Amino acid sequence: MQRGFSDLEFANRVKLAQILMEKNDIGALLLTTEPDVRYFTGFLTQFWQSPTRPWFLVIPVSGKPIAVIPSIGQALMNATWIDDVRTWSSPDMFDDGIGLLIDTLLEVVSNGKVAVPDGAETHIRMPYSDVQRLSNSVLISSDMGIMRELRMVKSDIEINKIRYACQIASDAFGAVKGFAKVGMTQSEINRQFQSTCLNSGADSVPYVAMGLGACGYFDVISPATDIRAQTGDILMLDTGLMWDGYFCDFDRNFALGNPDPRAASAHACLIDATAAGLEAAVVGATAADIFHAMAKITGSGKAMEAGRFGHGLGTQLTEWPSFIADDHTELLEGMVLTLEPSIETINGRILVHEENIVIRKGSAEKLSDFATEMEIIR
Amino acid sequence: MQRGFSDLEFANRVKLAQILMEKNDIGALLLTTEPDVRYFTGFLTQFWQSPTRPWFLVIPVSGKPIAVIPSIGQALMNATWIDDVRTWSSPDMFDDGIGLLIDTLLEVVSNGKVAVPDGAETHIRMPYSDVQRLSNSVLISSDMGIMRELRMVKSDIEINKIRYACQIASDAFGAVKGFAKVGMTQSEINRQFQSTCLNSGADSVPYVAMGLGACGYFDVISPATDIRAQTGDILMLDTGLMWDGYFCDFDRNFALGNPDPRAASAHACLIDATAAGLEAAVVGATAADIFHAMAKITGSGKAMEAGRFGHGLGTQLTEWPSFIADDHTELLEGMVLTLEPSIETINGRILVHEENIVIRKGSAEKLSDFATEMEIIR
Numbered sequence: 215m216q217r218g219f220s221d222l223e224f225a226n227r228v229k230l231a232q233i234l235m236e237k238n239d240i241g242a243l244l245l246t247t248e249p250d251v252r253y254f255t256g257f258l259t260q261f262w263q264s265p266t267r268p269w270f271l272v273i274p275v276s277g278k279p280i281a282v283i284p285s286i287g288q289a290l291m292n293a294t295w296i297d298d299v300r301t302w303s304s305p306d307m308f309d310d311g312i313g314l315l316i317d318t319l320l321e322v323v324s325n326g327k328v329a330v331p332d333g334a335e336t337h338i339r340m341p342y343s344d345v346q347r348l349s350n351s352v353l354i355s356s357d358m359g360i361m362r363e364l365r366m367v368k369s370d371i372e373i374n375k376i377r378y379a380c381q382i383a384s385d386a387f388g389a390v391k392g393f394a395k396v397g398m399t400q401s402e403i404n405r406q407f408q409s410t411c412l413n414s415g416a417d418s419v420p421y422v423a424m425g426l427g428a429c430g431y432f433d434v435i436s437p438a439t440d441i442r443a444q445t446g447d448i449l450m451l452d453t454g455l456m457w458d459g460y461f462c463d464f465d466r467n468f469a470l471g472n473p474d475p476r477a478a479s480a481h482a483c484l485i486d487a488t489a490a491g492l493e494a495a496v497v498g499a500t501a502a503d504i505f506h507a508m509a510k511i512t513g514s515g516k517a518m519e520a521g522r523f524g525h526g527l528g529t530q531l532t533e534w535p536s537f538i539a540d541d542h543t544e545l546l547e548g549m550v551l552t553l554e555p556s557i558e559t560i561n562g563r564i565l566v567h568e569e570n571i572v573i574r575k576g577s578a579e580k581l582s583d584f585a586t587e588m589e590i591i592r
Numbered sequence: 593m594q595r596g597f598s599d600l601e602f603a604n605r606v607k608l609a610q611i612l613m614e615k616n617d618i619g620a621l622l623l624t625t626e627p628d629v630r631y632f633t634g635f636l637t638q639f640w641q642s643p644t645r646p647w648f649l650v651i652p653v654s655g656k657p658i659a660v661i662p663s664i665g666q667a668l669m670n671a672t673w674i675d676d677v678r679t680w681s682s683p684d685m686f687d688d689g690i691g692l693l694i695d696t697l698l699e700v701v702s703n704g705k706v707a708v709p710d711g712a713e714t715h716i717r718m719p720y721s722d723v724q725r726l727s728n729s730v731l732i733s734s735d736m737g738i739m740r741e742l743r744m745v746k747s748d749i750e751i752n753k754i755r756y757a758c759q760i761a762s763d764a765f766g767a768v769k770g771f772a773k774v775g776m777t778q779s780e781i782n783r784q785f786q787s788t789c790l791n792s793g794a795d796s797v798p799y800v801a802m803g804l805g806a807c808g809y810f811d812v813i814s815p816a817t818d819i820r821a822q823t824g825d826i827l828m829l830d831t832g833l834m835w836d837g838y839f840c841d842f843d844r845n846f847a848l849g850n851p852d853p854r855a856a857s858a859h860a861c862l863i864d865a866t867a868a869g870l871e872a873a874v875v876g877a878t879a880a881d882i883f884h885a886m887a888k889i890t891g892s893g894k895a896m897e898a899g900r901f902g903h904g905l906g907t908q909l910t911e912w913p914s915f916i917a918d919d920h921t922e923l924l925e926g927m928v929l930t931l932e933p934s935i936e937t938i939n940g941r942i943l944v945h946e947e948n949i950v951i952r953k954g955s956a957e958k959l960s961d962f963a964t965e966m967e968i969i970r
Contacts, residue, residue: 217818261813263799263832264910265713266903286898289810289940304899307918310712332720334688335643342710343734345720356721401795408796409787417779417816418786420798421641432667435639438795440595454641520664521682525644532642540685562667 215378217458219256219371221295227254227364228279234360235275241323243273243357244315244330246339249529250361254279256294257287258459260418267304268340270315274322282315312344316351329357335534336361362534366526367548372460373572376528376550377581378415379462380570383453384583385414387466391591396445396470400424403449404438411455421454421463421531429474430563434465434520434556445471449591452568454531461531463552464568464582469590480559481588484567487511487555488584491524491537495551495571495578501541508537508555520566524554527570549573550581593756595836597634597749599673605632605742606657612738613653619701621651621735622693622708624717627907628739632657634672635665636837638796645682646718648693652700660693690722694729707735713912714739740912744904745926751950753838754906754928755959756793758948761831762961763792765844769969774823774848778802781827782816789833799832799841799909807852808941812843812898812934823849827969830946832909839909841930842946842960847968858937859966862945865889865933866962869902869915873929873949873956879919886915886933898944902932905948927951928959 231254235243245251248262251271262269270282281291284304291299300318302311319328328348330338333356338345348354368376389410394403408419424438425431428446443449452465467481487508494507508523526533527550535543537554545551554568570581609632613621623629626640629649640647648660659669662682669677678696680689697706706726708716711734716723726732746754767788772781786797802816803809806824821827830843845859865886872885886901904911905928913921915932923929932946948959 258815259813260799260801260815263908265715265908266910266914267899284899286811286813290814305712305914305916305919307712307916330720334683334685334719336719337643337715337717338720339715341712341714342708342716342723342732354720405790405794409790412783412787412790416783418798418800419796421638422796423638433664435637435664436668437636437638521645521662530641530643532644536644536683538683538685541683 215374223369223371224254224256224295228273230364231273231360232275234363235273235329238358238360239325239327240329240355240357241275241325241327242319242329243360244319244328245271245273247337249365250331252459252529253365255281255291255296257291259290268311268344270311272318272322280318280322282311282318284311312340312347316348319352323352326353327355328352329355329360331361332356333359333362365528366534367546368528368550368572369548372528373548373550375458375460376462376570379455379457379460380464380581382411382415382457383455383462383464386411386453387451390451390466390468391589394443394449394468394591396443399440399442400426400438401440403443407451407453411453415457416455417457419453419455423452425450427563429477430480430559430565432563434566443470446474448473448477448565450566452566459529461527461529462570462582463527463531464570465566466585467565467567467588469588471592472590473588476559477565478588480557480565481567483512483557484555484565485586488553488567488569491553491555492571492578492580495545495573497545497547497573497575499545501535501537501543501545502539504553505537505539508553512555512557520556523556524552524568526550527552545573547573547575593752593836601747601749602632602634602673606651609651609738609742610653612741613651613707616736616738617703617705618707618733618735619653619703619705620697620707621738622697622706623649623651625715627743628709630837630907631743633659633669633674635669637668646689646722648689650696650700658696658700660689660696662689690718690725694726697730701730704731705733706730707733707738709739710734711737711740743906744912745924746906746928746950747926750838750906751926751928753836754840754948757833757835757838757840758842758959760789760793760835761833761840761842764789764831765829768829768844768846769967772821772827772846772969774821777818777820778804778816779818781821785829789831793835794833795835797831797833801830803828805941807855808858808937808943810941812944821848824852826851826855826943828944830944837907839905839907840948840960841905841909842948843944844963845943845945845966847966849970850968851966854937855943856966858935858943859945861890861935862933862943863964866931866945866947869931869933870949870956870958873923873951875923875925875951875953877923879913879915879921879923880917882931883915883917886931890933890935898934901934902930902946904928905930923951925951925953
């Protein structure tokens with residue numbers, strides 16, 4: 215698998231953005247978060263872990279993007295297809311890039327309208343006092359969902375990267391049977407699983423959630439604890455590992471010894487629900503349709519605390535849309551999605567199952583190796 | 593090492609915040625980011641990787657914090673010391689928690705003043721359209737640096753966790769000599785290093801930066817590539833691994849075969865600069881003093897593209913303050929810091945060296961095993 219993208223792919227992304235910007239009377243798009251900046255530049259670094267420095271990308275309604283970034287990023291940004299890289303020495307106690315950003319925006323916007331992503335799942339990654347200073351200099355408006363619309367549909371190269379990440383995770387899940395044992399702590403299993411993901415080819419493992427317990431677990435977001443696995447437990451591992459900046463996001467449930475029949479039947483129900491979701495995932499269906507196809511099989515009671523039955527996937531662990539009754543986003547060819555039904559077993563305990571797919575003409579393509587049953591570790 | 597904190601530690605943090613809030617006439621603090629929410633609750637999860645859902649914590653000027661969070665987090669938040677956990681089913685297409693948040697704020701603030709962290713290194717993690725809706729209902733003001741002031745000084749328990757993370761990284765760096773070889777790609781070395789961190793006890797490895805090249809590298813934020821290590825290269829590995837929610841952040845440079853004399857002398861200079869930084873790191877000195885102590889030895893030319901010679905460290909890879917000439921933050925007992933001088937070798941190539949310390953009465957305590965020379969891998 216080759217890393218990166220051609221300059222042409224980035225140029226096409228910009229062109230599509232600019233068509234939508236023109237239609238919405240937007241003079242410039244201002245982007246401040248890792249996935250948005252990377253989408254148009256290919257600027258890939260884990261350095262966003264550091265909250266110290268703001269990073270800005272300006273997409274004018276015509277012409278190439280302009281990067282307004284701390285000088286620590288200059289060498290890496292210069293290695294991308296971006297020509298216009300404006301830097302300042304950050305951190306700066308008095309003006310951490312906001313002056314340079316405002317100058318740049320005033321240079322490129324004639325109508326003074328600068329759009330930012332402002333809908334669900336977004337935020338502006340800069341200090342609020344700087345947002346206020348910015349809004350005194352330019353007219354901040356909504357991007358009208360342009361970034362969501364663009365990022366939601368993946369190119370073939372993007373899909374290849376996600377498929378590759380999924381294959382790495384499928385391999386890693388396949389190895390769990392070989393090391394996970396009754397008596398190990400959650401954190402021992404977690405560490406071993408992350409190592410296995412890396413050995414299978416992951417660049418990094420930003421996300422592992424675990425569940426452990428007889429007949430299920432109480433949530434799917436808890437970190438590993440030092441509690442030991444017991445015979446009869448269900449062990450759930452959910453991974454968002456990355457390859458070349460793209461995530462997979464799916465899980466597996468393992469039974470440590472024979473599972474409680476209620477857990478086994480709940481899991482079988484989730485497999486059926488996932489299959490129903492897959493079948494419903496065709497061009498022109500809506501996110502809500504996929505939700506209903508799965509909910510028809512699982513019901514949508516207590517387990518709906520998770521809030522949804524799946525979501526988009528790509529440069530972030532979760533992306534638009536959401537499989538809920540109210541999301542009427544139409545499915546388009548090239549959308550990468552997770553099918554993630556959940557179900558209550560007993561007393562508030564749940565099981566969650568998750569697979570990854572991409573919408574194609576005709577049937578959706580499976581990106582993860584769909585599980586057919588719960589594996590039993592003896 | 594024991595995970596977590598006592599309820600008393602959280603209660604003390606809240607009490608200190610409330611004293612500062614009262615002094616600044618703040619009715620409630622509104623927190624929206626992972627480290628700030630965790631600081632007062634202990635709510636620890638990698639689920640913040642998902643941008644979908646906003647999470648809110650309200651600290652009233654008296655009484656316990658109130659969590660306003662998606663129902664998917666209820667089980668985990670209920671396991672903390674927080675009593676008042678208000679949830680909604682997220683994602684919600686029409687009101688993703690903002691209504692519940694406003695109701696909660698209006699209930700607890702009598703003066704209508706809600707403070708948010710708004711200075712350097714902060715952002716408000718919610719959609720901008722929701723920030724605007726919020727600011728139509730309450731008076732948003734600055735937290736006057738309260739969160740920075742509180743988080744900058746660590747308790748003994750926090751320091752123990754960071755020291756433990758540092759020891760894990762020291763062990764992992766010690767093992768690099770055993771596996772890194774000429775001919776391996778950067779990404780092979782990177783993956784093996786991450787595995788080694790996990791095997792040494794890390795919970796996760798959110799950050800690894802690499803440098804590779806004869807006589808140094810061009811930056812310290814680039815991801816691993818598929819370029820192969822050659823004889824004569826300097827290999828730099830910089831890790832932010834985590835244990836129980838706390839980071840270490842330091843690096844090591846390795847020479848693959850005998851290093852170029854210019855690289856060797858540059859590295860020796862960095863070791864000296866780090867020692868000078870350590871000596872200057874006493875209670876009452878300022879961040880600028882530490883910067884000048886190191887810059888006196890390295891100079892502050894090209895390598896200053898990194899922007900600073902070290903920073904705070906804790907629940908985030910980098911925290912306040914910064915070792916720059918303009919940062920006059922006074923060093924207090926319990927501050928955990930990195931000493932991170934950089935220096936140009938040739939033609940824009942640099943070397944960076946980094947160690948972790950904690951400010952104590954008298955001399956600072958080393959948290960990482962300070963390197964004394966560049967290790968040579970033959």
